[in-house]
Amino acid sequence: MRIGKEKVSRISLAPVMLALSLAAGNFALTPSAYALSELHKIPGQPNDQPAQGSAQGQSQPQGGTTPGVPMADPLVNSQNSQGVDKTPGTQDNSKPVEVIYDISKAPEPVRKMRQQIVEAAASGDLERLRPLMGTGAEQTQVTVGEPTEDPIGTLKDLSGDPDGDEILAIMLDIVSTGFVHVGQGTADDMYVWPYFAEKDLKSLTPPERVELLRIVTAGDLSDMQEFGGYNFYRLGITPDGKWKFFTAGD
Template identity: 55%
Template sequence: MHRSLLAGTFLLLFTTAASLAAAGSSTGLDDEIEGESRPAPSSQIPLPQEGDKPEAENGEPPEGNVTRPDTREETPIPDVLYDISALPEPVQRMRKLLMDAARSGDIENLRPLIGTGANRTQMALGGLEGDPIEFLREISGDDEGQEILAILLEVLEAGFVHLDEGTERELYVWPYFFSVPLEELTPAQKVELFKLVTAGDYEEMRTFGAYIFYRTAITPDGEWLFFVAGD
């Protein structure tokens, strides 16, 4: 349904944070782009340190990258999960709220779900000092943000992974391609991947070495942690 739009968005994923910041701050975000150019956001979201929140109060993220899986050799590939009923109730609730907001076609319906301060959803590299809804509208391929809503919906309809269970970094992440090596996908899993990206995008990501299209995460207590693309 969204393949042609997704392909166009994917080709813009490697825009640097510096060039984004240079475009100005009319939406109040460090990596906003003004005018007609609508590149997808960079997504190198810092990994919280022990006891830290995902984002500092001043809008500057801590060091690390919570949007990339641990690639150490000894780290096992997590199970691919589909059973939504097995999710903690707060996670189920947030997922449903996000999907309902996406289906509504009105990007403003995401506003109450984003949070504020240290609990604000991360959507790009660097601090988010302005309006995150305007940022999402800017990076969408259309003027009203419906493409981004469609992407979010398709991401949340995919299988997911449960990461760092029992730790302070515990997360539920959609889609599972985030943590499953692309070269190990089964034929059926590739069909699921092609609901999000084109075959050409898949080959580019294989060359890069990881899934770098949109992904999103919810914490066990139901906070929407990030929604990002890129690496």
């Protein structure tokens, strides 16, 4: 999974590094590879806007996990910005949120949708996600900005392999982490995975860093810390069980 992302990263950074080297009179080219640089492929995704997140109060892992898949869901909270499309799930992160590992604390519709996503992704058949994504205004968002007519086709295009296996593996990794419940009592009420989008990545504990490195590479983590927050994939489910988004960005 990471090999595919780093390959894209090397390609996308090469023109920029070459231009800088020539301007300095130095013809040596030394591009650095960060797997998250592949996110430039997402239509409408702003790649230069900093994001930040913070969260406090993490509960200990408990029972209720899905066999073979670690439990948890975080959410995406980033700074509000005017005139720029925001990644679904981002919100005001000035208030601390609780990281939850016990899926039984989520409403039954949320638990059911998460389980269906896990089963579909684990099957290796991208098409099994389609019935879970809804249609029209209720369709699951997979890109930032304008909705796509074919979310499954878009996910396949974003994957590092022709069959979409990589994106399914990423999806499983995402819903296997701790999660957060945000926007209670508002139209943005949501259960979001992973919780890292709500955390200050520079303050992660050693166990939290290990958990994040199950999703991204060490280079990605370093890049995120410099960037100001988690900017990889995140997944959101509404309290009534609608799969709202699976997107990447800040």
